[in-house]
Structure formats: C-alpha cells, structure tokens
Amino acid sequence: MTSPIWHPFTQHGLGEPIPEIARAEGATLHARSGERYVDAISSWWVTTHGHCHPRITAAIQAQAGQLDQIIFAGWTHAPAEDLARGLTDMLPASLAHVFFSDSGSTSVEVALKMALGFWDNRGTPRHRIVVMEHGYHGDTIGGMSVGARGVFNRPYQPLLFDVASIPFPEPGNEQATLDALEAECRQGPAAFLVEPLILGAGGMKTYSPALLAAMRAICAHYGVLFIADEVMTGWGRTGSLLACDQAGVVPDILCLSKGLTGGAVPLAVTLATAPIFEAHLSPERARMFFHSSSYTANPIACAAANANLAIWREEPVLARVAALGARQQQRLNALAGHPKVRNARRLGTITALEVEDPSSNYLSAMGPTLSALARSRGVLLRPLGNTVYVMPPYCISGAELDLVYAVIAEFLDR
Helix, strand or coil: CCCCCCCCCCCHHHCCCCCCEEEEEECEEEECCCCEEEECCHHHHCCCCCECCHHHHHHHHHHHCCCCCCCCCCCCCHHHHHHHHHHHHHCCCCCCEEEEECCHHHHHHHHHHHHHHHHHHCCCCCCCEEEECCCCCCCCHHHHHCCCCCCCCHHHHHHCCCCEEECCCCCCCHHHHHHHHHHHHHCCCCEEEECCCEECCCCCEECCHHHHHHHHHHHHHHCCEEEEECCCCCCCCCCCCCHHHHHCCCCCEEEECHHHHCCCCCCEEEEECHHHHHHCCCCCHHHCCCCCCCCCCCHHHHHHHHHHHHHHHHCCHHHHHHHHHHHHHHHHHHHHCCCCEEEEEEECCEEEEEECCCCCCCCCCHHHHHHHHHHHCCEECCCECCEEEECCCCCCCHHHHHHHHHHHHHHHHC
16 A cells, blocks of 8 residues: 655655664664664664663653643743753853754754844844855755755745855865855854854765864854854764864854754754843843744653763763774775775764765765665665765664675675
C-alpha cells in the first residue's frame, strides 16, 4: 500500500526506497524488515550520546507521567526552570537569559526578532542583517532569508527579505571576508549571523577559530550584535562544548537545538545577554517580546534536555569526543590520498571530503548513488551534493566506523 507521507527533502517521483525503522540503540538503526544500519550522520546531526540513551529515555518516561504540557506564557514548571539554570551555569555568564522554542529554525527566527527588537525598543531601529556566503539557518521564511539562495528556496524568493552577504573565507583569501564584514558593519546593521567554524548544509566548509575571533572583534568595535548559530555545531560536534569556545568568543545571542536533548526530542533555546533582554523590559505591554509556539518549553522535552546536561556534567563526554575525533582522523587519512578525493578535512567529530564530480552541486547524482550503495551495505549516509561527510553519535564503535569508511572507499573505487 502506498504511504500518504510526504517526506522532507525527498523527490517521491524517483521512487527511491524508504526503509521503515522500528527501533534504535547506540549508533545502530534496526529496520522493521530486519536490516541493521549504522547511523553515520546522527540522524540529521541530532543524536549525540546515542539513540535511546538510557538516562534520557528514563527522564522522558518519568516526566510523561507527571506533566506533559502547559502553556508557557505567564506560567512555568520545574523542568524548564532547572534547564534554564543548568544552561546559564554551563555556558558563558553573559548569556543570562534563555528563550525556549522547538527547532533550530525557530531558534534563529527568535534570534533575528530579538536583534531587531533590541534596536527598535532603544529608539534606534536597524533592519539590516549580515550573513556569510553558503550559510544555512533553517527552512522557515526568516531562516531561508538569511541562508544561501539557490535551489532550496528559489520558489519562495518573493517572500524573502534582503540581507547583506560577505564571502566565505576561502584559504588564502580570509582578509577579503574581514574587509567585507567591516565595510558592512560601518553601515550600522542590526546583527551579523554566522555558523561558527563550519558551515553545515553549505558543504561542511571550515574556517579557523582565529578568523571567528576576528569577525567577533569587528562586530564588537562597531556595536553590531553577533549571533552564533550553534544549532549543529554545539554539544561537542566540533570538539568543544560550543564551537565559539575554540575562538574565545561569546556571542550576544546564541542559538542551540539538535543535541540539546541528546537528539531524542525536539527542543531549542536562544540565549541572550542582559542588554537584549532589558531592551524588551518595560511596564508597557507593547514592548514585550512577541514570539511563542504552542509547545514552548514542553516539559517532556525539557526533562530530556536536563538528562543531557547531567550526562555532560557527570560523564567524560569531551574525552569521548576527542577519542572519536582521533579515530575518525585515522580512517580519513586512509582516504585522503585517493585520486578522486579533494580537501579531506576534520573538525572535532565531523569529517568531510569532496569527490571529484563535474556536477558539483547539491543536486549532483553522486549523492543519491552513494546513499543507495551505503543503504545496501547497512549504513546511513546522506552526502551534500559531492561533499561526503561523516558525523556519527559519540558512542559509535570501531567496527561500525570501519564499515562506514569501507563503504565510502568502495564508492570511490567504483
């Protein structure tokens, strides 16, 4: 029987198989038909400690029997209070205020509205947002507006607002990026929004912590708000709790999601400094921050996030991250010399490489071909055009990693 489901980023007209996953554990997905798959991309970059982690699962189960949902406008609950305190204890002290939402895209929407509201409530409206070329910040209207323009959002172009874009800092041309950012900041934009150290959907393109620090300094010099989109990069992916940590950078606004709950359930937060919160603080109701969703700070999701924070506090997560990064590097080194491979690179637990391909864009046929081969070998991979990346849960075993890289090597040899 044909399924009525319309899947995301899926062209149903191609008739490609869609496996049904019945359960998961660690880095392994178990299909209803009996096949097993190594989840080499953390199920779209969300799963950190592993699927169905016992501590997170137990927290979800316990909370579901106590309080499932409550309006968060003017009401509160212990899981949210505990999570907000836990985050402010764990993250830089200046990020003192926590706003809840339910996905990475909405955390960015919230950040943009906070930035615009900050300037408007101060009586000095600013409307321009500066972004980096190749960036991706979600699929809502605001998220698409501040992301790279192309096949992702061409049909929706009339709805998108204009932004200023600076070039990606290609090796050897970093100064052009800094010069472009400084030129934009001189014009007094509201904010600069960037993915720290690595651009995810833009092709896992990496740049240095020193450059991130220099961009932050330019924004600070000109009084431009600095927004760090750490939806993908946070929670250890780049080798540190936040990617910003490696540059000694503290943003004015920070977006977190994906690994916030260990990847178990949807939840996002946007953290802001005191001046941004206080710009919305007033006896006038018209100056409140006008944003919410029905499931803001859902108690079950907050309970999952609190379990994730406990894992970070009580277990050697960064040691696991470092060990995984080292194992990834060993396997990447074995592929780096292949004649079809370009720019093999690693950042924390993420490895990536380009495969020589004449049609090197997101719609390259190479991606589906590799995905199909991987699926037939028991691996979940989803290349970004001709960019192949591996971003597994931190618990993946050596044998599972060997299988992942063996599949990539087989594809290259073909």
